[in-house]
Amino acid sequence: MTISAYDEYMPESHPAPERFPVTVDVVALTVRDGELNVLLITRLIEPFRGKLALPGGFVLAGEDLLEAAVRELAEETGVEHLPGHLEQLGSYGPKGRDPRGDVLTVAHLLLAPDFPVLSAGSDAEQAAWYPVAEVPELAFDHARILDDAVERAKSKLEYSPLGAAFCGDEFTIAQLRAVYEAVWGTRLDPRNFHRKATGTPGFLEEVGRMTAGDAGRPAALFRLAPEARPTAGHPTRAVLNPPLMRPRE
Amino acid sequence: MTISAYDEYMPESHPAPERFPVTVDVVALTVRDGELNVLLITRLIEPFRGKLALPGGFVLAGEDLLEAAVRELAEETGVEHLPGHLEQLGSYGPKGRDPRGDVLTVAHLLLAPDFPVLSAGSDAEQAAWYPVAEVPELAFDHARILDDAVERAKSKLEYSPLGAAFCGDEFTIAQLRAVYEAVWGTRLDPRNFHRKATGTPGFLEEVGRMTAGDAGRPAALFRLAPEARPTAGHPTRAVLNPPLMRPRE
């Protein structure tokens, strides 16, 4: 690692700045069986050995935050190319959130279709999906981070086309609606949802094909409209207008 | 400073984690003369000496992020108790944003009524308000952070009662409208805005008194409704429902 060139620049009167270990944590959310799930690992080392925690780890020299988040998630799930949408959630700390000392963590949010995680019987940390509604106590301040992440996910569905990040490339309106219902924890009228989803400009695009084999009438397949798709450079900043507001009691 | 107890906990196989200098930057926004303004300082030291930059500085040991942001802002403006609403914006880096090496910065957003900054002729860094529309080149990646902050402010006005953070405790509908117009950069119909602002449940509360002395008919004074006011513990998470959407061309 570099011993940094700070002191060459800093006037004598300025002490060298404090340095902190920086971690990235990822709240990976998906929808399974109509329920919102979160990816958690079982800690194999102290502190909080045996407790569940968000996947994550230290940022390495020369890494950016998103890079580090992707790397950690890949390492701990054994998944090469992460599906879904990853964005920064917010930073926590550094004071008093780790018994070992001050650690700053930058939490991230992944909205993804259900994907299988490596269930290696190895000594690696075991990652698995857990229904958000039944998550037991978590290590560190991860319960708070999870709360914030779920709240963010809820509001993302209102104002952005990112509900589709939970689905694959092509999906039916009913599948998309199931996402909204799971994340918001409410029931939505299929007819009104259909009207809204298909009627919002810049949101969906009909593929032209239909599903087959299920019970009931086949459904038309949709994908994200081009304007709503993430581009190579930046993640999608596309906005749903008008928004698809969740019912408030 | 503490030399941290990491190594006592980490198994031999794990190297000590990388440590990074962490700064907080603050994008302080206000409305002056109907224009959105941002607080900038003129750098007195390298790198970027003489350039404008966001106020900010290193996080100290034992500090939390918001604390550090408040401290830095107070130091650089000479203002004791900051008015307005402060929240975290997001983190940037650590790679390649500071010529001295990797520095992680956690940007913050302050929405505040216009307040005077210390215009000391001292050798301290000179802080002053600048219209956002005319901000010249900024140091580091601060232009990007400012962009993100303005975008965040715009959307905050849509979905939260935080437009009022730009006003004092009591304000008229016209003053509030001026905030929306300045932040969004649009003109709003006074009659429709009045209807919307006063008609949105949980947003405003009539004080009972009127303004006097201005030109034109006196206006009723309003303040934030109790549900929309920040409480001691947490900052306001209150939401405007229905939202007050900005016009999309």
Add this chain to the structure above:
DNA sequence: GGCACTTATCGTCATGTTGACAATAATGCT
């Protein structure tokens, strides 16, 4: 005081959006 000017506030109307729910369409199952 009377008048012009200014800003605040209330109303009206056509249009668009939403929630509730009826009706119809297109499958699989028996």
Add this chain to the structure above:
DNA sequence: AGCATTATTGTCAACATGACGATAAGTGCC
């Protein structure tokens, strides 16, 4: 064929929004 199941289209009333007319209540000027 008839039934169960899911998808999709419609209808209708309540509500929200944009455009804009009309009125209210001050200040400043003569």
